[in-house]
Amino acid sequence: MTQYWGNRFKRSFLVLLLTGALSGCFSPPALDLSVMSYDRVTSDLLSQQLLLNIARARHHQPIHFTAVSNIAATFDFRFNAGAGPAMTGSSGGMLVPTIGGSVAENPTITIVPIEGEEFTKRLLTPIKESMLTLLIEQGADVDLVLRLIAGEFRSPKQKGSHEVVYHNRPNDPKDYAYFRRIVLHLSSIQDRNALYIEPLRFEQHWDFPLTQFTPETLATVGKDYDVVLTPDGRHYRLSKIVSGRVVMSNYDPKTLSNNEKMRLNEWAEVSPDNELIVDIRKEYTGGDFPIEGNFHLRSLANVIDFIGKSMTEEPEFQVAPDARTPKTTENPTKTLEIIESEDYPDDTDIAIKLNGLYYAVGPEHGYQWNREAFTLLHQMFQMTVTELPRAGIPSLTIAK
Numbered sequence: 001m002t003q004y005w006g007n008r009f010k011r012s013f014l015v016l017l018l019t020g021a022l023s024g025c026f027s028p029p030a031l032d033l034s035v036m037s038y039d040r041v042t043s044d045l046l047s048q049q050l051l052l053n054i055a056r057a058r059h060h061q062p063i064h065f066t067a068v069s070n071i072a073a074t075f076d077f078r079f080n081a082g083a084g085p086a087m088t089g090s091s092g093g094m095l096v097p098t099i100g101g102s103v104a105e106n107p108t109i110t111i112v113p114i115e116g117e118e119f120t121k122r123l124l125t126p127i128k129e130s131m132l133t134l135l136i137e138q139g140a141d142v143d144l145v146l147r148l149i150a151g152e153f154r155s156p157k158q159k160g161s162h163e164v165v166y167h168n169r170p171n172d173p174k175d176y177a178y179f180r181r182i183v184l185h186l187s188s189i190q191d192r193n194a195l196y197i198e199p200l201r202f203e204q205h206w207d208f209p210l211t212q213f214t215p216e217t218l219a220t221v222g223k224d225y226d227v228v229l230t231p232d233g234r235h236y237r238l239s240k241i242v243s244g245r246v247v248m249s250n251y252d253p254k255t256l257s258n259n260e261k262m263r264l265n266e267w268a269e270v271s272p273d274n275e276l277i278v279d280i281r282k283e284y285t286g287g288d289f290p291i292e293g294n295f296h297l298r299s300l301a302n303v304i305d306f307i308g309k310s311m312t313e314e315p316e317f318q319v320a321p322d323a324r325t326p327k328t329t330e331n332p333t334k335t336l337e338i339i340e341s342e343d344y345p346d347d348t349d350i351a352i353k354l355n356g357l358y359y360a361v362g363p364e365h366g367y368q369w370n371r372e373a374f375t376l377l378h379q380m381f382q383m384t385v386t387e388l389p390r391a392g393i394p395s396l397t398i399a400k
Contacts, residue, residue, distance in 0.1 A: 047350050050304075050377055051361070054338055055354040057308025063123070063301060065114040065381075122384040123301040126274035129246050131383055132297060133197050133276075135376060142195060142248075143187035143328075144373055147335040148303060149380075150295040153179050154275075156267075168306075170314045180319035185289050186280070188326050189250050194285035197248045200268075202261035205239035245269060247277050250284040289324040300380055307336050307377075329367070336373040337362030 053063040114122060127149055135145050147168065152175075155164040166182070167175040189195045213221075213236055221227060225238040244261070245268035247253055253261065268277045271294055280291035298306070310316050318333045339362045345351055351360035362370045 044350060046378060046381065047374075048352050050374070050381065051338070051350065051352045051359050052354060053304050054308045054311075055340075055352065055357075055359045057305045058311045058313075058338075058340075058359075059308075059355060063304055065119075065123070066111050067114055122381075124299050126272075126299045126302075127297045127380070128273045129276045129297070130273075131380070133246050134383075135379065136197055140372070140376060141187060141330065142190045142197075143183040143330075144335070144369065145376065146183040146186070146295060147180070148306075148373060148376060149297050150179075150183075150276075151298040151302060151306075152296045153182055153278075153293055154296060155293040170310065170316045173317075176316075177319045181322040181325070182291055184319075184321045184328055184331060185286060185291065185325045186248070186278070187330075188321075188328050189280070189286035191328060192285055192326075194250055195248065196250070196252055197246060198253050199246050200244040200253055200261045200265045201241060202244065202258050202265065203239050204242050204262070205237050207235045207237050209235055245271075245277065247279055249279045249281070250286050251281060289322055300384060303377065303380070307338060310334065310336075311338055311340060330369055332369050334362075334370075336377070337370050339363075 049065055053065065056063050132145060132149055135149075136142055151168055153166045153168075155166070165175070166179045168179045170176050186195060207230060218227065218236070221238060225240050228237050228239075229235070230237050244265035247264055247268065253264075256264070264277070264279065268275075271277065274297040275294045276297065277294050278291050280289070281287050282290050316334050319331075321328060321331065339345055339360055341358050341360075342356070344358050345360045345363075347363040348360040351358045353359075361374050364370055
């Protein structure tokens with residue numbers, strides 16, 4: 001009899017151990033599922049907001065965004081287990097395990113409207129050359145990026161003439177067609193792995209009379225600069241390698257002389273930081289169509305407005321490449337096609353509804369140009385993120 005109850009106890013004890021192990025294994029999968037769900041939902045919400053604001057721009061309505069600034073979720077995992085006598089009457093004393101458990105989730109989500117200074121910085125401030133450069137460095141097509149972000153191309157002044165501006169607007173057909181041919185030619189250079197988008201690095205130096213330096217000053221300056229005595233023996237020359245503005249070229253900027261790098265940088269420094277200089281020279285790949293000038297970059301609000309207007313009001317049209325441009329892989333009519341329909345569109349992951357109509361990214365076969373363009377738009381919005389929330393701005397907190 002003692003052995004019988006000993007075996008019963010061992011089996012019940014094993015059941016309790018197994019229950020404890022299951023409770024420890026249950027919480028990580030539940031946590032993983034919740035984290036991935038929050039990630040998917042916040043990403044989809046941003047995509048829906050971008051589509052909604054494109055639709056608003058198409059109807060000349062003001063754009064507006066909200067941001068999820070914080071998600072704080074508390075998870076409470078509870079398990080209980082035990083053993084009790086079975087309902088066997090007087091025929092035996094078998095123990096039966098009892099197992100119970102519960103999972104409670106209490107998320108708090110803070111939603112902040114983007115307005116005031118935040119709205120100005122993220123949506124109305126022109127995109128900087130550094131952002132454009134970063135997007136292209138990630139492998140994006142240069143023609144896609146420039147068609148989306150650049151508002152115009154400015155050719156520098158020549159002797160006896162004025163600066164020529166080519167607008168990236170379909171309602172200026174000649175300007176728009178030439179702009180498209182420029183970016184298409186740059187894409188052909190990129191396809192041949194000969195397009196460089198790099199900052200100019202050059203040596204800058206300054207001469208100072210010896211009388212301006214004490215031994216202590218010389219020791220301090222020597223930490224940041226190379227200091228040498230000039231040939232005349234009356235000056236110290238301070239020199240330093242500096243990183244200047246970015247240039248888009250069909251040659252490696254490192255091969256230029258120091259003076260030529262400084263000249264290019266002086267040209268770029270005259271322009272604001274939302275302009276990118278282009279220098280395509282005759283003697284290099286793609287040089288049969290030389291290009292010299294500046295791309296003037298839009299704000300994110302301008303990009304959204306451009307896409308919205310291109311749906312009906314200012315539709316883009318097909319532009320053939322310049323005769324000097326080799327065949328390129330992609331040259332779609334629209335920079336980003338957004339479809340508008342009365343019924344929920346097929347072949348789409350996300351769609352939104354405004355004024356009784358549905359809007360979604362246009363489907364494609366083969367190379368997913370529209371998806372790539374929408375992904376770039378998504379990345380651009382994410383790259384403008386600054387600290388949230390802000391004092392004085394009303395926010396909406398949802399506790400579940």
